[in-house]
Amino acid sequence: xxxxxxxxxxxxxxxxxxxxxxxxxxxxxxxxxxxxxxxxxxxxxxxxxxxxxxxxxxxxxxxxxxxxxxxxxxxxxxxxxxxxxxxxxxxxxxxxxxxxxxxxxxxxxxxxxxxxxxxxxxxxxxxxxxxxxxxxxxxxxxxxxxxxxxxxxxxxxxx
Amino acid sequence: xxxxxxxxxxxxxxxxxxxxxxxxxxxxxxxxxxxxxxxxxxxxxxxxxxxxxxxxxxxxxxxxxxxxxxxxxxxxxxxxxxxxxxxxxxxxxxxxxxxxxxxxxxxxxxxxxxxxxxxxxxxxxxxxxxxxxxxxxxxxxxxxxxxxxxxxxxxxxxx
Amino acid sequence: xxxxxxxxxxxxxxxxxxxxxxxxxxxxxxxxxxxxxxxxxxxxxxxxxxxxxxxxxxxxxxxxxxxxxxxxxxxxxxxxxxxxxxxxxxxxxxxxxxxxxxxxxxxxxxxxxxxxxxxxxxxxxxxxxxxxxxxxxxxxxxxxxxxxxxxxxxxxxxx
Amino acid sequence: xxxxxxxxxxxxxxxxxxxxxxxxxxxxxxxxxxxxxxxxxxxxxxxxxxxxxxxxxxxxxxxxxxxxxxxxxxxxxxxxxxxxxxxxxxxxxxxxxxxxxxxxxxxxxxxxxxxxxxxxxxxxxxxxxxxxxxxxxxxxxxxxxxxxxxxxxxxxxxx
Amino acid sequence: xxxxxxxxxxxxxxxxxxxxxxxxxxxxxxxxxxxxxxxxxxxxxxxxxxxxxxxxxxxxxxxxxxxxxxxxxxxxxxxxxxxxxxxxxxxxxxxxxxxxxxxxxxxxxxxxxxxxxxxxxxxxxxxxxxxxxxxxxxxxxxxxxxxxxxxxxxxxxxx
Amino acid sequence: xxxxxxxxxxxxxxxxxxxxxxxxxxxxxxxxxxxxxxxxxxxxxxxxxxxxxxxxxxxxxxxxxxxxxxxxxxxxxxxxxxxxxxxxxxxxxxxxxxxxxxxxxxxxxxxxxxxxxxxxxxxxxxxxxxxxxxxxxxxxxxxxxxxxxxxxxxxxxxx
Numbered sequence: 023x024x025x026x027x028x029x030x031x032x033x034x035x036x037x038x039x040x041x042x043x044x045x046x047x048x049x050x051x052x053x054x055x056x057x058x059x060x061x062x063x064x065x066x067x068x069x070x071x072x073x074x075x076x077x078x079x080x081x082x083x084x085x086x087x088x089x090x091x092x093x094x095x096x097x098x099x100x101x102x103x104x105x106x107x108x109x110x111x112x113x114x115x116x117x118x119x120x121x122x123x124x125x126x127x128x129x130x131x132x133x134x135x136x137x138x139x140x141x142x143x144x145x146x147x148x149x150x151x152x153x154x155x156x157x158x159x160x161x162x163x164x165x166x167x168x169x170x171x172x173x174x175x176x177x178x179x180x181x
Numbered sequence: 182x183x184x185x186x187x188x189x190x191x192x193x194x195x196x197x198x199x200x201x202x203x204x205x206x207x208x209x210x211x212x213x214x215x216x217x218x219x220x221x222x223x224x225x226x227x228x229x230x231x232x233x234x235x236x237x238x239x240x241x242x243x244x245x246x247x248x249x250x251x252x253x254x255x256x257x258x259x260x261x262x263x264x265x266x267x268x269x270x271x272x273x274x275x276x277x278x279x280x281x282x283x284x285x286x287x288x289x290x291x292x293x294x295x296x297x298x299x300x301x302x303x304x305x306x307x308x309x310x311x312x313x314x315x316x317x318x319x320x321x322x323x324x325x326x327x328x329x330x331x332x333x334x335x336x337x338x339x340x
Numbered sequence: 341x342x343x344x345x346x347x348x349x350x351x352x353x354x355x356x357x358x359x360x361x362x363x364x365x366x367x368x369x370x371x372x373x374x375x376x377x378x379x380x381x382x383x384x385x386x387x388x389x390x391x392x393x394x395x396x397x398x399x400x401x402x403x404x405x406x407x408x409x410x411x412x413x414x415x416x417x418x419x420x421x422x423x424x425x426x427x428x429x430x431x432x433x434x435x436x437x438x439x440x441x442x443x444x445x446x447x448x449x450x451x452x453x454x455x456x457x458x459x460x461x462x463x464x465x466x467x468x469x470x471x472x473x474x475x476x477x478x479x480x481x482x483x484x485x486x487x488x489x490x491x492x493x494x495x496x497x498x499x
Numbered sequence: 500x501x502x503x504x505x506x507x508x509x510x511x512x513x514x515x516x517x518x519x520x521x522x523x524x525x526x527x528x529x530x531x532x533x534x535x536x537x538x539x540x541x542x543x544x545x546x547x548x549x550x551x552x553x554x555x556x557x558x559x560x561x562x563x564x565x566x567x568x569x570x571x572x573x574x575x576x577x578x579x580x581x582x583x584x585x586x587x588x589x590x591x592x593x594x595x596x597x598x599x600x601x602x603x604x605x606x607x608x609x610x611x612x613x614x615x616x617x618x619x620x621x622x623x624x625x626x627x628x629x630x631x632x633x634x635x636x637x638x639x640x641x642x643x644x645x646x647x648x649x650x651x652x653x654x655x656x657x658x
Numbered sequence: 659x660x661x662x663x664x665x666x667x668x669x670x671x672x673x674x675x676x677x678x679x680x681x682x683x684x685x686x687x688x689x690x691x692x693x694x695x696x697x698x699x700x701x702x703x704x705x706x707x708x709x710x711x712x713x714x715x716x717x718x719x720x721x722x723x724x725x726x727x728x729x730x731x732x733x734x735x736x737x738x739x740x741x742x743x744x745x746x747x748x749x750x751x752x753x754x755x756x757x758x759x760x761x762x763x764x765x766x767x768x769x770x771x772x773x774x775x776x777x778x779x780x781x782x783x784x785x786x787x788x789x790x791x792x793x794x795x796x797x798x799x800x801x802x803x804x805x806x807x808x809x810x811x812x813x814x815x816x817x
Numbered sequence: 818x819x820x821x822x823x824x825x826x827x828x829x830x831x832x833x834x835x836x837x838x839x840x841x842x843x844x845x846x847x848x849x850x851x852x853x854x855x856x857x858x859x860x861x862x863x864x865x866x867x868x869x870x871x872x873x874x875x876x877x878x879x880x881x882x883x884x885x886x887x888x889x890x891x892x893x894x895x896x897x898x899x900x901x902x903x904x905x906x907x908x909x910x911x912x913x914x915x916x917x918x919x920x921x922x923x924x925x926x927x928x929x930x931x932x933x934x935x936x937x938x939x940x941x942x943x944x945x946x947x948x949x950x951x952x953x954x955x956x957x958x959x960x961x962x963x964x965x966x967x968x969x970x971x972x973x974x975x976x
Contacts, residue, residue, distance in 0.1 A: 087253055241671055498635075
């Protein structure tokens, strides 16, 4: 059975040594969603023009959250991202919003955690802005969709 | 239809004015989970003794994440929490880990976002530590379970 | 001549002792502006609908900047703000944007620095987003317009 | 008319993709000033020896502010600066203090925002330390004076 | 034997519940020192006028470090300090510098960690500024000297 | 006599210019300890299984503290570390705990401050968790044990 890389031979947590890995182009895409009542979703989508841009604020929170990843995740390597975009689109079938984050860097380790943190922060921000209307919203489906670059190679989730 | 409290009459985002609210005892409990393959869960639960305490690291990350809530969520009020606990328990039925966070404060606004951020950070931290073994883990079920204190009163989610 | 309160009798910097001051309602309003070419301003105001909401992003940056005040200003007391709003309005006479920030708290010290930091951060954020079009923009007129609450009482700037 | 680089084709804010830009030597110089009454300036300049080093504290705040740039400015890329210096000199003609910040890095994007943030933070820090003596001080003239390195080349402001 | 308060009945780390404690005046004083060669100390003390104010920079770092305590120490409660002062005095008998930090707040928990973090940060900052001259400096004697306020009452260290 | 590198010719603090230094492999090892009564040490070592893992929490705090070094130490260059490990071992002869931190990066400047900050943060965290049992614990012996890489070459402390 494989070992957990974030712990040494004695089971002590450490930040994995990536000193000897090459700095290469890295990409990660993560996704997630927040479900809510249909009326709540309508309030968000109809309100964008005059009542407040929930999606715009959540997108920005997601982008800024990316830059806090190494601060939040204890054993995560700090690294300067070179591109971040976060999209949130309404989905009446949920009903709710679907979020996707794309993050790039040139570095010695990947940006999976940055993309997942962006999605997670964007969805929490939606919850915060809408919670006075509906407390029962639920965040789910947060997962890595794509990862490219680095020694472990490409990973693509099943659809 | 209700308006979104985080935007003013012109639709501009603002931090809601809680200046005139009383500072009262507040409590929030949030929950969520991460699903994984059974072998991955076994690696986490069996490894605790000698191979590394994934759950202990995630719990601590959740507690520290609570203190970063106002930094992550743009329109969230900063407030000094007075108690935080985070629990993660293995659930072979998922299979995966279930996380619960309990946060208290005495303040002019609630701690729902702090509890949700704690759960979210703890689960992202599990993903980080275990991702080399299984990239397909998924985080879900993040929701508020209980909220007490404040003018809007008690909220309890359906089980 | 008065002494500088932020230094002790020996001239050493310290964080002023406010332990014995009452926690009262405090308000501060600050303002500032950024000047640019008329075409640049048009790009910002016309672009809001489809090309990107510069003003919305700057407003949010200002609100979030408020929460970082004690982190940026060495001798500033940390305090939890209870209300923040930031407005940016186009002024073709400048030409440019005028920013105003209103901050409230209930505390032992005022929120002047929080309001000034909000204005300053919002205007720097405008510069960042528009700099590829015009590097010669200039930020100015950053000042306190109003302060209320606390022992030193009300201050209102000349118009 | 040019587009705003910080928004994509749909007008959504994003962190500009610099992944394919070369990491080259970058330099930026920014300036600004704070105006005050002549007596207030005298208090600062005469006080340096025994009454407190306002300029020394502001300089340090400016240097430390540089390191928080990507945290403050939402769409700004994080990058490790390799040199920062901040100067504040009294100018009796203002009367007030003139601040200049010089920042360098080797990176895929420039350090204009870092230099502007350093100047802005240093001047806000002066305001904080002296505000008990004069609330009417005003911060202005914050602009980029020089930028070198990178594909967009050298920029020098008119004097 | 007493139990460790920072762990619950199951041995899980948590942030101790202080929700029901009264908000009272709290004071803590901590101390520590850094030892170095006599020539290095001379360089610091003689240099203050023209060659750079090591002590002034370290004092400011200590004050700012106080505000980061809850960010650094995982289970520490966040609380807004109301007064911080840090002193560093040369001691030719060490030889080296002796640091003392005094911190106050009105809160539900004490400020011992804030005072210890201030001392520790100030001494690390001295090391940073002087390390090119002497790498063998050593930091020691970091301890709580005095604590007052709160249910556990006054504590004073033996001299 | 050598000059202090962190101050310019006029004695002004600055962040040393490392722009022209090569990015090479850097390593630093730092150490320190905390002394306490024998019973307190026993409480920590015996308690690990069921009563709470003081050493595990302190180790994680040390690792996370490494990432905050440039935020804490005013003139320290920010740099992305590539490996961090922190060890704490009980020493009944002190009695107390001995901490060692090892930090690596590939960069233009060394990681001595990162290693020293890791040790210091880990030991402060032990103090925090155990202070309700013994307030008289003392932190000492914080020093650089080894440094390798960079123009100034290898440094090894006397044992």
